[in-house]
Every structure is written in structure tokens, then in C-alpha cells.
Amino acid sequence: MRRTVRGRVSFDAGTRALYTTDASNYRRAPGGVVLPRDTDDVLATVAACHAHGVPLVTRGGGTSVAGNAFGGGILLDTSRHLTDVGPVDAEQRTVRVSPGAVLDTVRSAAAPYGLTFGPDPSTHARCTVGGMIGNNACGSHSVAWGTTADNVESLDVLLPDGTRMTVGATPRDELARLAARPDRTGQVYAGLRALTERHLAELRTGMPELARRVSGYALDRLLPENGCHVARALTGSEGSCVVVLGATLRLVEAPPARALTVLGYPDPATAADAVPALLAHAPLTLEGLDATLVRMWQARQPSGAAVGLPEGAAWLLAETGGADDAEAAARGRALAAAATGGDGPRPAGTRVVTDPAARRRLWRIREEGAGLATRLPDGAEAWPGLEDAAVPPERLGAYLRDFERLMAAHGRRGVVYGHFGEGCLHVRIDFGLAEGGAGGEGVAAFRAFMEEAAGIVAAHGGSLSGEHGDGQSRSELLPRMFPPGLLDAFGEFKSLWDPGGLLNPGVIVRPSPLDADLRPATVTGSRTGAGPRTDTGLRTDTGLRTGGVLPVFAYAEDDGSFPRAVRRCVGVGKCRQTESTGVMCPSYMVTKEEQHSTRGRAHLLSEMLTGELVTDGWRSTEVRDALDLCLSCKGCKSDCPVGVDMATYKAEFLHHHYARRLRPASHYSMGWLPLWSRAAALAPRLVNAATRGGPLAALLKRAGGIAPERALPEFAEEPFTRWFRRRGGVRSGPAGPARQAGPARQAERPPVLLWPDTFGNFLSPRVPRAAVEVLEDAGFRVVLPRGPVCCGLTWVSTGQLGVARRVMTRTLAALAPAVASGTPVVGLEPSCTAALRGDLPQLLPGAQAERTAGAVHTLAEFLGTHAPPDWEPPRVNRRAITQVHCHQHAELGFTPDADLLRRAGVDQERLESGCCGLAGNFGFERGHYEVSRAAGERVLLPAVRDAAPDTVVLADGFSCRTQIEQSTARHALHLAELLRPAPRPSPSDT
The missing domain is CATH 3.30.70.2190 (Alpha-Beta Plaits)
Structure with a gap:
């Protein structure tokens, strides 16, 4: 294949590990992975597999839930390059697409004509048309516009032996003409005609009558009264009969x-x-x-x-x-x-x-139901299986009650939702698949439930699958739904197209067992023993490759288990969106590489724990390389419907990966930035002169692992804390914030502790200075914590968690007086504020850390909840565009900021730009500059350049402001600077 395929052909362990699973319960490693560049590459791949008798699985977005597209011999990923859409024929209401085209891209192409593609599964922002054809996807609007099969006009298909065909509706005379051909095409059509005639009565009477019948092959589409529509019969065949090269889709009018x-x-x-x-x-x-x-x-x-x-x-x-x-x-x-x-x-x-x-x-x-429902309210893990069974809509109420009784009888729980108008029920169930490993009690209980549930679906005249396909999850159960004659017809249908059984074996025909290859049983582990962090370890009797090493983070929502935290990723693939309105996942949006998606990284971590393909445990270079372009933006923590927190997993991995080893230079330069900043404050002019440019600056960048393209930020001549002392400010001591008396009128005001983060203190002191004025204008007395303090963020993001915990221990002590006296803490830098709210209790779990995290507020949160009722922010009356910092998006929220800006008369537009691309140390590290700039150029930087001169650019994050100022001619403001009160006349002036 490497001689004949121009695209990527990979047989390395890391790439194979990325594709061991999809969004289902199942795991099987492929022998190799091909990312074809064009149709010729697909032809070459199929030819090689046919010549050597190697199975082939085609895959699009990898969001299949039933185990439809994973493993096999060669996995062919069409989502990277085969993405063409068009042209749209507005008159005929059709569009030509390649199999890797994302549904939302198709809909965007049709929108200017007032048209859309009717089927719209919840994964519309990342699922591919080829995958929709494979599963006969439906979505919410099938009530009005039907399934994918109802909207396919024709398919360009490739048979395993290299035969190419274009199939669609086939009138009687056309069918006779094609069946008479002496070639492979004629053989197929003659076989289809014979199959239909042989099973005519069963096809008319044995197929359940409901719109959401997605199980099995749709052979009734071959009936004469249905136009012998071969393309629609192949839709839903899950890649087990042909390889789809292209499709002509029917479009529908979209209501205005x-x-x-x-x-x-x-x-x-x-x-x-x-x-x-x-x-x-x-x-x-x-x-x-x-x-x-x-x-x-x-x-x-x-x-x-x-x-x-x-x-x-x-x-x-x-x-x-x-x-x-x-x-x-x-x-x-x-x-x-x-x-x-x-x-x-x-x-x-x-x-x-x-x-x-x-x-x-x-x-x-x-x-987001498919992701949200994977964890029940008490944290229990829930899994698909019978998650999309469908019954006639008039039977749905009765079916639901029978299903609830079945759940109760088996002691199972799940969250119910779905396409009620089509009788299709979605539910994920706490099957306990991780209990006891492969072959354990959880797996046996899963089979027992599935078999009984299939009987209930059949009794209500339903379909085991209502839109996700059968896959490995339900193919074995098809005899509960179809009579033997139709099952024989399914086998004949597959053999017509794929006589060698090379395409997606084990699906629909000659099925794999539904309880084989279950991945939850291979990646298990939990913290045992009592207490929040006792001297207990991970269980090592389940194939884990962690060396019995305790995780450093608490993983409180995952019972202290790193494997359980990693299992949060169930593959729904929201991180693969390229036109996202959220933050996740910046590096994937730039590279479009699976290994740079949150899902890809989670899969590699899972494989590291399993130890079959990724065998080096915490020392894995495959995992390290995949995490290298993770910006630690934490966007996945809020945008991922399952709450995957890859920034935390990355920090955990780096901590163990570099334990007792030399680290990258950037970990020492930027990871220890708070320490170097204090040293630079002793002679800021001299330091700035050395780093501003020239040979010395280049040498410092090289030594520190810093991108040569980046300009280093300048240190302030006077840190904020020094200015604050000179101004007469006070610090919080053991007796509480009021121990040191300030001016009488200040002493009477309620205190608020302002957190002097490293970025604001040493690099951008204008921000905390402005915040002091805003807080005083609102009637508060500002105090600072005693001594040098730090949230530990830079050590967390570089995985130096031992240092981070020591720094945070000192932070807890410094904040203890204020927290004990009920004094609120206000943070100005979103990443540092988020570290105090999120990372602090994860690294130092306990009541004191929880109380401290609960005392921390953003400036807008604090003013919104603590400012006197008669206080109003200064009237700004300006237009603004706002870049919300990733950590604020993920941990803190923006609603209080939007409310405060509205009260100040600011007409602000929140940019749907995702991450700015700089992301703390990421954009400064050598080798990251191109990805960093590309992430910023997606939305943020063009929007800033296009903004009117009198439009304010708002960005609370130091990284965001730096990216803007180093990439555009604009200067960005912090919220505190925008709300800074106008100077008031002194008594002498009046």
C-alpha cells in the first residue's frame, strides 16, 4: 500500500491505538490505518486488501455507538481528505458529496438556496455523510424529512474486487438490461433480481412496519413497488457490502x-x-x-x-x-x-x-444527551447497548413502561430521552461493564439484559436499532427480530457484493458476539481504602500499565481513579468540530488530526493503561507526542458533554513521564516563571534590555525552549505589590484583613482581598491598579495577602505537580486569615482564578481547600453579588468585542461579566473564537508557534483587525492580550481597565 497509496499509511502502534474503538463499548486494534488523499487512494487500498485477503473497515467521524466501525485488518479513515461538497443543483434539489464531508458543511452549502439535508443527527457538526449512509442516520427531523436512506438518490460504490458502480432507483426495464450484462455489474443485478423474487413474500410481510427500522439490511427497498432502489437498500449496510466513493443526496426546503x-x-x-x-x-x-x-x-x-x-x-x-x-x-x-x-x-x-x-x-x-447520559447524577458510569431501539410511536408509552419494569428487574438505571415522534428511545444504562474485567459478572449481566430487552422490542413490533445501526452490539440479536428466511436473505445480499467477507466482518451477517471485545472491561481501576487520600493504590490486577503509581490529582468525581477519569471519553467526538462555537479543541481545529483531538488523546491514554499497543506506561512517547499540542485550555472540561479534562490528564501524565528525568527547557523557564519574575523585578530595565532583541535575546530563547518568533513580554519597572505598599495599602495577616489600620474612612469599608497574580503583578500591573480603583469606587477596602504568593498554575501546566502542591500549600496558609474571616477573594487573571477554584482542591483535597476555592470570585462575580445596591459601574457607552479566556469559559463562566458590561452601557459582542492560541506557555514554546498563530487566526485575530478604531477590544487573559498585541496593531483591555472610574477632583480643585 505504501507503494500505491499517496495518503498516509500507518502501521505504528500510536496510530493504531487511536483507532481501536469508536463511540461504542467495543475495542479491537486494527492492523493498520490508511488516510486516503483521494479516490485513487481508496481504490489502491481496497485492491491491496482484496489481493491479500485482509479485512477492511471504512470509517468517517468515528461516532458510531453500536460498534459499527472499529478494528479489523485495515481501517480506512475517509474524514481527513475526502470532503468535497457540491455542486448544489438548486433546481433538482440535489447535491454531490464525498464520503468524508461533514454534515454541517453540506447544510452550509445548501443554505444559500433555502435548502437543507433533512436527516440531522445530534453529531451534525462532526459526523460524515459516509458514516450517515453506513448507519442510515436519522436525527431529530426525521418526523418531517425521513432517514438518510429516504434522502439518498444515488451512490457511487466500490466492490472489493475493484468493480465500480453507480446505483440508485432501477426501473424494471433498466434492471433487466443491467442484469443481462456479462460482467460483474450484471452478476450483481441478476443476483439482486433473483434474491427479491425468491424472498418476495417475506420482504413484503416480514419487515417491521415503522419508519425507524434501521436494523438488518433494508431489502424491502428492492421491491418493485419501491423502485428497486439499490442505493437505499445499501444505505444502512454499515460498510459491510461496498465502499462508498460518493453520493447524490436529495435536499429539502428549509423553513425560513x-x-x-x-x-x-x-x-x-x-x-x-x-x-x-x-x-x-x-x-x-x-x-x-x-x-x-x-x-x-x-x-x-x-x-x-x-x-x-x-x-x-x-x-x-x-x-x-x-x-x-x-x-x-x-x-x-x-x-x-x-x-x-x-x-x-x-x-x-x-x-x-x-x-x-x-x-x-x-x-x-x-x-449533548449521548454524552451527558454516560454519567448518572451519582457519578455511576452508563453505557450504550440498546440505546436507540424504536417501536411504532403509538406503542412507545407501553414500551417505555415495559422497559422500566425490565430495568427494575435487573437493578439497572439510565436516563431516558430520544426521538419520541418516531418511537425511538435513547438510554444509556449502568451495565457495570468494568466490574470484574473481561468475562466478569458485569459482562454476563450485560448479555442477559440485552437478550431480554431484544425480546421486548420485538414484542412491540419494533427495531433493535432506530438510527445507530446494529454493529457488534445488536447484530447477534437480529434473530429475535427477523424470521430465518430474511436472515438468509441478508446473507445472500452481502455475498452478492462481498463474496470474500472482507468488508467490516462480524456486522449484521455472521455476527461477532455482543459481549466480546468490550473495552470498559480492559481499562479499569479505582482507589481503594478509606479517606480522601490515604496510602492506597490503583488495582493492578486488570492489565493496568501504571506501575501501581498513585495519581496526584484527586479525581473526586471519578472515585480517585485515573483510569475511570480517562473512561469519561466515550468517543462522541464533539472535540472534532472544526466550526465550533466553543473552545474545544483548538489544536484539532488547526491540524484536523485525530491524535490532536481530545478524543484521540483520551484513546491513547486508555491504550497506555491497557498496555497492549502502548506498552511503555507513563514513559510512552506516543502519548507524550499527542499531548504536546494540547494547549491545556480546559475547553474540553466544559465543552465536552462528558466533562473530559485533558488539561488535568496532561499535567498528570507529564508529572509521571518526567519523574526523576530531565525535563524540556520550557518547563524550567516558563514553568518557573513566578520565581524568575521576582528575580527580574530587582532589575527590570536590565532584564528588558537583555530580552528585547539581539544575540542575547536569541540565546536566552534557545536556552529556555522559547519560540524564536515570539517577542518576550517586558517586566514592569514597578510591580503592582510595590505600588500598592507605596500607596499605603494593607496586607492580610494572621489576625485577619483589618489587623493593619489604614485611613479611617478606608477602615470602615468592608474588606476584599485582591489576588496579586504573577502576570498582573510583574508584567501588567496596570490591570490590578485599575481593579483597586474599581473596587474602592464600589465601596470596598482592598487588601493583599501577606508575602509573595502564587496559585501554582505554571507548575501545574508543565506537570511539575510536586512543586505545585508545595506552592499551593503556602497559598492556603496565606489566604487562611481572609477565608476564616469571610473576606472575599477577587482574582483578575482568569487562569490563576480558575487554578484557585479548580486545581487547588484537586491537588490539596480537603475542607480548607474547598473553603478557599469557594471564597474566590472573578471581578464581575464579586461586584455582581457583593457591591452595594446603589452602586453602578461608570457609564462607558462604547462598543466592544470580547475574547473570553479559555479557563474562564471552562471554570468560571461569563454571565456576570456580560451583565456588568450591560450595566456600564457597553454594547459588547462575545467572539465565538475559541482559544486565542497562546494559552499560557504553549504559544511561547519552541515548535508551537505555527499552531498557536493558526488558532488565533481562525476567528480572533481577523475580528480584532476588522474592528472599528473606536471599538474596545476586551480580553481579561494576559495570554489573550499578548497574542492580540503581538499579532495585530490593537491594544486589548482588561475589564477592570474599562470600568476604571474617571479621576475625581481633589478638595483643592473645588
Whole structure:
């Protein structure tokens, strides 16, 4: 293949480890991975596999939940280069696409014509069209526009022997003509005609009658009355019959305006009972939400965002469309009125939502369900399996009640939601797959539940899969759903296309056992013993390759287990979005390489723990290299629906990887920045002269592992703390903040402790100076902690966790008087504030750290909750664009800042730019400059350059301001600087 394929052909352990799993419960290592550059590369790969009898699995975004696209001999990833979209034929309402094209890219291409592609799974921002064709994906709007199969006009396909065909609807005369051909194409069509004739009665009577029948092969699409539509019969075959090279898709008209009617019910089953009557009003979609899912989503929001749901414990979301907002809303109100006055269950409350932001918020809860539901409210792990079974909508209520009884009988729990309008139920269940390892009790219980659940689905006339496909999870159970004759027809269908059984073996036909290859059973481990951090260790009887080493972070939400924390990544792939409106994942957005996604890094860490492919444990170079471009932005902690915290995992890994070893130079230069800053403050002019440019600066950069392209920030001639003392400020001592008396009028004011972070103190003292003036203007007396202090962030981000814990221990002592007296602590640098709120209790777990973290506020949070009721910020009356620091986005939230800016008369626009790209030490490290700049150039830097001269550029983060100032001609302000009160006249002036 390396001789014939121009794209990447990889057989190394690191690349194979990236592809051992998808978003399912299963794990199997591929023999090699191919990232084709074009169709010729696909032809060459398939030819090589056919010649050598090597199995082949094709894959798109890798978000399959049922074990549809992992492992095998060669894994062919089409998502990197085969991404062409177009042209759009507006008249015919069709579009040509390559298999690796992301759905949202297709929809963006169709949008200028008022069109869209109807199927829209919740992974629309990263799933590929090829994957949708493989699984016959559906999404929320299948009520109106059907499944992927309903919207496929034709497919360009490749057979394992190299035969290329374009298949679609095949009228009788065309079928006869094609079946008469003397070549391989004729053989296929003749076989399809014979298969249909042989199983005609079974195809007409043995296939369940429901729109969401995705299980098995859709052979009824071959019936004459269905136009013998070969492309639609192949849609949903999960790559087990052909390799898709391209597709022509049918587009539908997108309503210009939409409204969302929310109906509240006491429980999901009652909500399901209401579905049939509501379908008569032809909504575009009818989705179900559970109260538990809503609470879980709210708990993950830094600012505790309100949802705005009506009364109820389960809700139906019914979307209506119209020519304009008024028409869409009127249809929504009509649907709500019909629900309230109809014969079915009446909702406890209704709400028609027209505001786009509010609608997006509700849809986000629904779309992130697959990730949110992987952890139950008490932290228990939940897994897919029977997560998308579908029954006729009129049977959904009865099915739900039977399903709840089954769950109770097996002692299982899960969060229910899904496409209620199509009778499709989503649920992840606490199967306990990690209990006892492979072959343990958890695995046996999983099989028992799945077999019994399949019987209930079949009894209700349903389909084991309602949109995710069968994969390894359900293929073995197909005999519960289909009669033997149809199962024989499935085998004949596959053999027509793939007689050698090379394509995705073990799926649908001749299935692999549903309880084989379960990955949770291979990556287990927990902290044992009592107490928050006792002298206990990781269990080493489950194949872990950690050398019995204790993790340094507490991982409180994961029972102190690093493997359990890593298992948070279940592969839903939100980190693979390239047009993200969040922070995650900056390096993937730039490189589009799987190893630079949060998911890819998590998979490598998981493989490190398993030890089969990545065998060096904490010394792994594969993991180190994948983590090298992790910006430690913490975007994944909030943007990942499962709460993967790769910044913490990276710090943990670096701590162990470099234990008792020489570290990279940047760890000593930038990791120890607080110490060097104090030294530089003794002679800042001399230091600045040395680092400003010339041979000495170049030598210092080389020695410190700093990118030569970067200009080093200058140290202030007077640190903030020195200015504060000179001004007559006070410091917090053992007796509390008021121990030292200031001016009488100041002593009467309530105290607030301002945290003098390294960046503000030594590099940008104008920021804390401005904050002092803002806080005093609001009626507070500002004090500082006693002695030099630091949050430990730079040591955390470079994985020097032993030093970080010692620094944080001193920090706890320094803040103890203020915390004990109830004095609030205000942080100005978002990364340092987030370290005090998040990293501190993780590295020094205990009551004191929790109390300290709870006392820490951002400037906006503090003013919003503690300022006197009659205080108002100065009226700025300016327009601003705001770059929210990654750590603020992830840990702190921006809502208080937005409220404060509004009160100050600032018309601000929050840039949907993600990370600025500098990210603390990352953008300064040698070898990171190009990625750092590329991340900034995605949105932030062009937006700053395009901003009007009188528009304020707001950026609280020192890194963000530095990236802006080193890459544009603009100067960015901190919130404190913008709100700095105007100078007041002195008594002599009056």
C-alpha cells in the first residue's frame, strides 16, 4: 500500500491505538490505518486488501455507538481528505458529496438556496455523510424529512474486487438490461433480481412496519413497488457490502423561521402517550427530554444557566416552521392549544420559544444527551447497548413502561430521552461493564439484559436499532427480530457484493458476539481504602500499565481513579468540530488530526493503561507526542458533554513521564516563571534590555525552549505589590484583613482581598491598579495577602505537580486569615482564578481547600453579588468585542461579566473564537508557534483587525492580550481597565 497509496499509511502502534474503538463499548486494534488523499487512494487500498485477503473497515467521524466501525485488518479513515461538497443543483434539489464531508458543511452549502439535508443527527457538526449512509442516520427531523436512506438518490460504490458502480432507483426495464450484462455489474443485478423474487413474500410481510427500522439490511427497498432502489437498500449496510466513493443526496426546503413548543408531563411514559395525537399536527420534530438529563446539563454549566422549561418532569419539544417568525409561533401556539385541549394526556405546562438563543440552549441539552447520559447524577458510569431501539410511536408509552419494569428487574438505571415522534428511545444504562474485567459478572449481566430487552422490542413490533445501526452490539440479536428466511436473505445480499467477507466482518451477517471485545472491561481501576487520600493504590490486577503509581490529582468525581477519569471519553467526538462555537479543541481545529483531538488523546491514554499497543506506561512517547499540542485550555472540561479534562490528564501524565528525568527547557523557564519574575523585578530595565532583541535575546530563547518568533513580554519597572505598599495599602495577616489600620474612612469599608497574580503583578500591573480603583469606587477596602504568593498554575501546566502542591500549600496558609474571616477573594487573571477554584482542591483535597476555592470570585462575580445596591459601574457607552479566556469559559463562566458590561452601557459582542492560541506557555514554546498563530487566526485575530478604531477590544487573559498585541496593531483591555472610574477632583480643585 505504501507503494500505491499517496495518503498516509500507518502501521505504528500510536496510530493504531487511536483507532481501536469508536463511540461504542467495543475495542479491537486494527492492523493498520490508511488516510486516503483521494479516490485513487481508496481504490489502491481496497485492491491491496482484496489481493491479500485482509479485512477492511471504512470509517468517517468515528461516532458510531453500536460498534459499527472499529478494528479489523485495515481501517480506512475517509474524514481527513475526502470532503468535497457540491455542486448544489438548486433546481433538482440535489447535491454531490464525498464520503468524508461533514454534515454541517453540506447544510452550509445548501443554505444559500433555502435548502437543507433533512436527516440531522445530534453529531451534525462532526459526523460524515459516509458514516450517515453506513448507519442510515436519522436525527431529530426525521418526523418531517425521513432517514438518510429516504434522502439518498444515488451512490457511487466500490466492490472489493475493484468493480465500480453507480446505483440508485432501477426501473424494471433498466434492471433487466443491467442484469443481462456479462460482467460483474450484471452478476450483481441478476443476483439482486433473483434474491427479491425468491424472498418476495417475506420482504413484503416480514419487515417491521415503522419508519425507524434501521436494523438488518433494508431489502424491502428492492421491491418493485419501491423502485428497486439499490442505493437505499445499501444505505444502512454499515460498510459491510461496498465502499462508498460518493453520493447524490436529495435536499429539502428549509423553513425560513422556526418556533419550539415545549410541553411538560409528569414522566417520560406519559409524554410518550401524548405523541400520536401531536403527530397529527405535522411538527418538524417531536423530541423527548427527561428531568434528570436537564439537571445534569445545568450542573455542567459554569454560570448555572437557566433553561426556561415549563412545569413537568419530562418534556416534549415540538418544532414548527413558517414563512416568518409570526407564522412559526402561531403554529406552535396552535399545537400547544391542541395538546392542552385534546383527548390525550394534557401537559402540566406549555411554552412557545421563539428566541433563537433560548431555542439553541434547549437543543444543546438534547444534542449533548449521548454524552451527558454516560454519567448518572451519582457519578455511576452508563453505557450504550440498546440505546436507540424504536417501536411504532403509538406503542412507545407501553414500551417505555415495559422497559422500566425490565430495568427494575435487573437493578439497572439510565436516563431516558430520544426521538419520541418516531418511537425511538435513547438510554444509556449502568451495565457495570468494568466490574470484574473481561468475562466478569458485569459482562454476563450485560448479555442477559440485552437478550431480554431484544425480546421486548420485538414484542412491540419494533427495531433493535432506530438510527445507530446494529454493529457488534445488536447484530447477534437480529434473530429475535427477523424470521430465518430474511436472515438468509441478508446473507445472500452481502455475498452478492462481498463474496470474500472482507468488508467490516462480524456486522449484521455472521455476527461477532455482543459481549466480546468490550473495552470498559480492559481499562479499569479505582482507589481503594478509606479517606480522601490515604496510602492506597490503583488495582493492578486488570492489565493496568501504571506501575501501581498513585495519581496526584484527586479525581473526586471519578472515585480517585485515573483510569475511570480517562473512561469519561466515550468517543462522541464533539472535540472534532472544526466550526465550533466553543473552545474545544483548538489544536484539532488547526491540524484536523485525530491524535490532536481530545478524543484521540483520551484513546491513547486508555491504550497506555491497557498496555497492549502502548506498552511503555507513563514513559510512552506516543502519548507524550499527542499531548504536546494540547494547549491545556480546559475547553474540553466544559465543552465536552462528558466533562473530559485533558488539561488535568496532561499535567498528570507529564508529572509521571518526567519523574526523576530531565525535563524540556520550557518547563524550567516558563514553568518557573513566578520565581524568575521576582528575580527580574530587582532589575527590570536590565532584564528588558537583555530580552528585547539581539544575540542575547536569541540565546536566552534557545536556552529556555522559547519560540524564536515570539517577542518576550517586558517586566514592569514597578510591580503592582510595590505600588500598592507605596500607596499605603494593607496586607492580610494572621489576625485577619483589618489587623493593619489604614485611613479611617478606608477602615470602615468592608474588606476584599485582591489576588496579586504573577502576570498582573510583574508584567501588567496596570490591570490590578485599575481593579483597586474599581473596587474602592464600589465601596470596598482592598487588601493583599501577606508575602509573595502564587496559585501554582505554571507548575501545574508543565506537570511539575510536586512543586505545585508545595506552592499551593503556602497559598492556603496565606489566604487562611481572609477565608476564616469571610473576606472575599477577587482574582483578575482568569487562569490563576480558575487554578484557585479548580486545581487547588484537586491537588490539596480537603475542607480548607474547598473553603478557599469557594471564597474566590472573578471581578464581575464579586461586584455582581457583593457591591452595594446603589452602586453602578461608570457609564462607558462604547462598543466592544470580547475574547473570553479559555479557563474562564471552562471554570468560571461569563454571565456576570456580560451583565456588568450591560450595566456600564457597553454594547459588547462575545467572539465565538475559541482559544486565542497562546494559552499560557504553549504559544511561547519552541515548535508551537505555527499552531498557536493558526488558532488565533481562525476567528480572533481577523475580528480584532476588522474592528472599528473606536471599538474596545476586551480580553481579561494576559495570554489573550499578548497574542492580540503581538499579532495585530490593537491594544486589548482588561475589564477592570474599562470600568476604571474617571479621576475625581481633589478638595483643592473645588
